[in-house]
Amino acid sequence: MASLALLTTSCTENSKNEVKAIFPKGEKGPADNFTGSAWNIGLVANDTTYNTIVGNVYFEPGATSNWHTHPAGQILVITDGVGYHQIKGQPRQTIRKGDVVKCPPNVMHWHGASADTGMQQMYVLPKTEKGLVTWLQPVTDEEYNNATNK
Amino acid sequence: MASLALLTTSCTENSKNEVKAIFPKGEKGPADNFTGSAWNIGLVANDTTYNTIVGNVYFEPGATSNWHTHPAGQILVITDGVGYHQIKGQPRQTIRKGDVVKCPPNVMHWHGASADTGMQQMYVLPKTEKGLVTWLQPVTDEEYNNATNK
Numbered sequence: 001m002a003s004l005a006l007l008t009t010s011c012t013e014n015s016k017n018e019v020k021a022i023f024p025k026g027e028k029g030p031a032d033n034f035t036g037s038a039w040n041i042g043l044v045a046n047d048t049t050y051n052t053i054v055g056n057v058y059f060e061p062g063a064t065s066n067w068h069t070h071p072a073g074q075i076l077v078i079t080d081g082v083g084y085h086q087i088k089g090q091p092r093q094t095i096r097k098g099d100v101v102k103c104p105p106n107v108m109h110w111h112g113a114s115a116d117t118g119m120q121q122m123y124v125l126p127k128t129e130k131g132l133v134t135w136l137q138p139v140t141d142e143e144y145n146n147a148t149n150k
Numbered sequence: 151m152a153s154l155a156l157l158t159t160s161c162t163e164n165s166k167n168e169v170k171a172i173f174p175k176g177e178k179g180p181a182d183n184f185t186g187s188a189w190n191i192g193l194v195a196n197d198t199t200y201n202t203i204v205g206n207v208y209f210e211p212g213a214t215s216n217w218h219t220h221p222a223g224q225i226l227v228i229t230d231g232v233g234y235h236q237i238k239g240q241p242r243q244t245i246r247k248g249d250v251v252k253c254p255p256n257v258m259h260w261h262g263a264s265a266d267t268g269m270q271q272m273y274v275l276p277k278t279e280k281g282l283v284t285w286l287q288p289v290t291d292e293e294y295n296n297a298t299n300k
Contacts, residue, residue, distance in 0.1 A: 126201060
């Protein structure tokens, strides 16, 4: 069992722009792959039994991943806050607590927080025997701000 | 995108014995496979792209699954509350918000809430091409209550 220490936020501290933590914040994502502050903690490491990686990312307001692809796709489960997910060629989606989105294998996408409110999201990478991730270019301001731009 | 309606619990309503919901409660698990009230909602349905099922179970205080096995194992992510997980032949584990536990392929286990506090847990079933679940006998009172009984 991975017994993880908890970050607690009392009700009085939980302002509009804060999101509640289930997991520790983890390590800051590298500037090569993220814009702004995104914090990653691994929950299930890769192995040959499950071939599945699970982790949590907390995107501070305005933070995003770069564009990237996953060889076997990715499942995102939003556990708190508000953010965006965009699959290349599709409009930007707004994603909120309780939403689940998928990105198919080898399709470009990015995800991140809204400008005003951070986002907690778990990620599931299936079929890790196919590989994990290929990082690409940063999301432009135009891409971030334009909900209808494909 | 699976846009899921939210169950909200205000701070003032959130007593010691209640747990916060990220997802809708879903459907009550059948009495053939569960003791007490356990509520299941599917978040990611089975398909041949991801071969991964994700869902959420809310176990009311005292509720448990029967013993069961998964052909490709299972990953459990506890998002709120307090409960138990027992792998056959090992002591009962107490699991809490932020914990992640795994059960290997074809190994018997059960999971459920503590007597006093419910438990919210996400489950991930990988490699669904191998099958999903085989249900077995209910957990006995002795098994439920005895932390050291293997």
